[in-house]
Amino acid sequence: MTARALEWVDGRLRVLDQSRLPWDRVYLELSDYRDVVLAIEEMRVRGAPAIGVAAAYGIALGASGIRADGEDEFLARLGEVMKAFAVSRPTAVNLFRSIDRMSTAARGEGIAEIQRALIDEALRIHDEEMAATGQLSELGSELVGDGSMVLTHCNAGPLATAGYGTALGVIIAAGNRGKRVSVLATETRPLLQGARLTAWELQQEGIPVTLITDSMAGHFMQQGKVNCVIVGADRIAANGDVANKIGTYTLAVLAGENGVPFYVAAPTSTIDLSIASGDQIPIEERSPDEVTGIRGIPIAPQGITAANPAFDVTPHRYVGAIITEKGIIGEPYVDGLRAAAGPEP
Numbered sequence: 001m002t003a004r005a006l007e008w009v010d011g012r013l014r015v016l017d018q019s020r021l022p023w024d025r026v027y028l029e030l031s032d033y034r035d036v037v038l039a040i041e042e043m044r045v046r047g048a049p050a051i052g053v054a055a056a057y058g059i060a061l062g063a064s065g066i067r068a069d070g071e072d073e074f075l076a077r078l079g080e081v082m083k084a085f086a087v088s089r090p091t092a093v094n095l096f097r098s099i100d101r102m103s104t105a106a107r108g109e110g111i112a113e114i115q116r117a118l119i120d121e122a123l124r125i126h127d128e129e130m131a132a133t134g135q136l137s138e139l140g141s142e143l144v145g146d147g148s149m150v151l152t153h154c155n156a157g158p159l160a161t162a163g164y165g166t167a168l169g170v171i172i173a174a175g176n177r178g179k180r181v182s183v184l185a186t187e188t189r190p191l192l193q194g195a196r197l198t199a200w201e202l203q204q205e206g207i208p209v210t211l212i213t214d215s216m217a218g219h220f221m222q223q224g225k226v227n228c229v230i231v232g233a234d235r236i237a238a239n240g241d242v243a244n245k246i247g248t249y250t251l252a253v254l255a256g257e258n259g260v261p262f263y264v265a266a267p268t269s270t271i272d273l274s275i276a277s278g279d280q281i282p283i284e285e286r287s288p289d290e291v292t293g294i295r296g297i298p299i300a301p302q303g304i305t306a307a308n309p310a311f312d313v314t315p316h317r318y319v320g321a322i323i324t325e326k327g328i329i330g331e332p333y334v335d336g337l338r339a340a341a342g343p344e345p
Helices: 033-041 048-064 071-086 093-105 111-143 167-176 193-205 214-222 248-257 333-341
Strands: 006-009 012-016 027-030 148-152 181-186 209-212 228-231 235-237 242-245 262-265 311-314 321-324 327-329
Touching: 006 048, 006 111, 012 033, 012 048, 027 033, 033 048, 033 071, 048 071, 048 093, 048 111, 071 093, 071 111, 093 111, 111 167, 111 228, 111 262, 111 321, 111 327, 148 167, 148 214, 167 181, 167 193, 167 228, 167 262, 181 193, 181 214, 193 209, 209 214, 214 248, 228 242, 228 248, 242 248, 248 262, 248 311, 321 333, 327 333
Parallel strands: 148 181, 148 228, 181 209, 228 262, 262 321
Antiparallel strands: 006 012, 012 027, 235 242, 242 311, 321 327
């Protein structure tokens, strides 16, 4: 991995501030759960798997800081900590899965034992995400042919997963197998995760990458220069509909029009069997300031109205395969996703 997005060090959470990349490599040493919530909200840590891992560590930090007269008071205050994470970012299902797991893990004979159990569960969640992304990357590399030009959107590498990566993990694994792979990376407005993070990670890995604006993707597909599209996901509904960074749906439609395979890479922790279709996935609406300016510099008329949905939903009919650590899943997604992710909650 080029850099570790998250590390648990001496009872604190060490976070690589992704908002400062690629210009500065700054690490945040967080010991207060409120700072972890803020880091998630401000996208200093981002990517569905990494958000889930960060929330687990943040809940463990919150539990360690609670001083209560008894177990009932402790658990009540722990519930407030979990609520703070639940409202931080609504689309990434990994966040809520981690909260559920930490809630279940909050058991023990006394407060100290519960606190230790929560740290152990957070470490377990992190280890599982690392293993899952490593496995799915190896499996997905089979779909990438030698000499392929892969188009990807947003950032789904080690930074976004606290592990090996999803979409970028597949690309990196293909390169490690000796396949000649090059990448077209969209800049990914409005926060430029593709330009800032994907391009940087691929450079570190020595994989040839060409940066394009989001609106150039159709041109390159039409010219026959794209062999496949691989993206990550923030939530996958039971029918295979996929929520991912805004602009993913556009790429899927363009890929379908031009006969380009469109693949989604995500661990099973991103699958939400409780949601029947993408229509039920909550879409985060972020500040319009992210659209009207770039890194604090205004680019639009003062007072202009701007919309800023952070994600869109790609219907499963546009998805050629979903790559998970349990295998590569195709239609019918309802059956394949249920088999991979387990029975509906």
